[in-house]
Amino acid sequence: MGFSDICLELGAAIGLIPLIAILEQVAITKAFANGKRTDATQEMIALGVGTILGSLFSSMPITASFGRSSVQAASGAKTPLTNIYGGVLVLLALGFLMPSLAYIPKTILASVIITSVIFMVELEELKPMWKSRRVELLPFGVTFLCCLFINMEYGILIGAGIHLLLLAYMGNRPHPELIRLPGNEVTEERVIVKADSNLYFPGVEKFRHALNEATEVDAEGRSPCLMVDLSNLTEIDYSALKMIKSVAAEYHKRGQSVLHFVNATPKVALSIACTLPSADIAFLPKVDKGDVTNVGGIQMEEIAA
Numbered sequence: 001m002g003f004s005d006i007c008l009e010l011g012a013a014i015g016l017i018p019l020i021a022i023l024e025q026v027a028i029t030k031a032f033a034n035g036k037r038t039d040a041t042q043e044m045i046a047l048g049v050g051t052i053l054g055s056l057f058s059s060m061p062i063t064a065s066f067g068r069s070s071v072q073a074a075s076g077a078k079t080p081l082t083n084i085y086g087g088v089l090v091l092l093a094l095g096f097l098m099p100s101l102a103y104i105p106k107t108i109l110a111s112v113i114i115t116s117v118i119f120m121v122e123l124e125e126l127k128p129m130w131k132s133r134r135v136e137l138l139p140f141g142v143t144f145l146c147c148l149f150i151n152m153e154y155g156i157l158i159g160a161g162i163h164l165l166l167l168a169y170m171g172n173r174p175h176p177e178l179i180r181l182p183g184n185e186v187t188e189e190r191v192i193v194k195a196d197s198n199l200y201f202p203g204v205e206k207f208r209h210a211l212n213e214a215t216e217v218d219a220e221g222r223s224p225c226l227m228v229d230l231s232n233l234t235e236i237d238y239s240a241l242k243m244i245k246s247v248a249a250e251y252h253k254r255g256q257s258v259l260h261f262v263n264a265t266p267k268v269a270l271s272i273a274c275t276l277p278s279a280d281i282a283f284l285p286k287v288d289k290g291d292v293t294n295v296g297g298i299q300m301e302e303i304a305a
Contacts, residue, residue, distance in 0.1 A: 071113065191227070215251055226251065
């Protein structure tokens with residue numbers, strides 16, 4: 001069987017096997033780290049080197065094992081030397097003890113694994129999770145059920161995917177804040193729209209709504225001076241830049257002043273300057289939080305979700 005035949009037979013498993021192996025390796029590392037720092041990169045390098053060396057001897061793909069790691073931890077293993085010791089015992093058992101080991105009931109083997117991993121079931125964590133972050137129970141529950149009714153590998157993969165989707169959803173839901181500085185006989189009204197997170201595609205419409213609300217004209221047909229505070233931004237994607245470009249063009253078309261940006265990092269400022277016409281925007285010097293909060297009569301509101 002050639003390489004192309006192997007690829008056709010495995011299909012999507014070519015990508016799933018290394019992905020599941022990495023997820024399982026990192027998950028086991030974190031489970032036995034007891035809160036200490038772990039290095040996922042080091043684990044992936046070790047997994048890759050081991051797989052490459054194993055391929056020279058036609059071995060199966062190398063992955064970690066919750067059951068084996070739990071048994072080793074319960075036996076008092078402290079160093080990686082236990083893997084060499086365990087490997088030698090496995091080879092001896094396969095070579096000389098198979099006729100005897102074949103009569104051991106699977107229930108006995110299962111009980112050894114269950115008693116070694118039972119300490120990893122942390123039921124006491126459910127109550128604080130329910131009180132503080134109920135949404136975190138979603139990937140937790142899905143992972144548990146998938147591991148129970150499908151298998152552990154796909155359970156970890158599905159749980160990690162749901163957690164990534166959850167992080168993407170929560171991380172791209174901005175809650176912009178409006179700070180209104182009332183005008184007087186000398187100065188016009190100013191409205192500051194403050195972004196609380198990076199701007200990516202999922203949160204573009206919400207931020208557009210905040211900008212449109214900030215540029216609404218009053219009863220006398222006057223529009224406030226709009227300032228966009230970017231102090232919390234380190235990244236902005238092109239869809240957000242296009243949205244700001246359209247708002248700035250509309251703002252300029254109505255004969256109003258340019259769109260002012262405050263506290264922009266050099267990277268964000270460069271992205272905006274390269275996308276928006278210079279006639280529609282202006283960058284102001286950095287403003288400290290105290291310079292804004294010390295102004296009297298400020299009205300602050302958060303855009304509703």
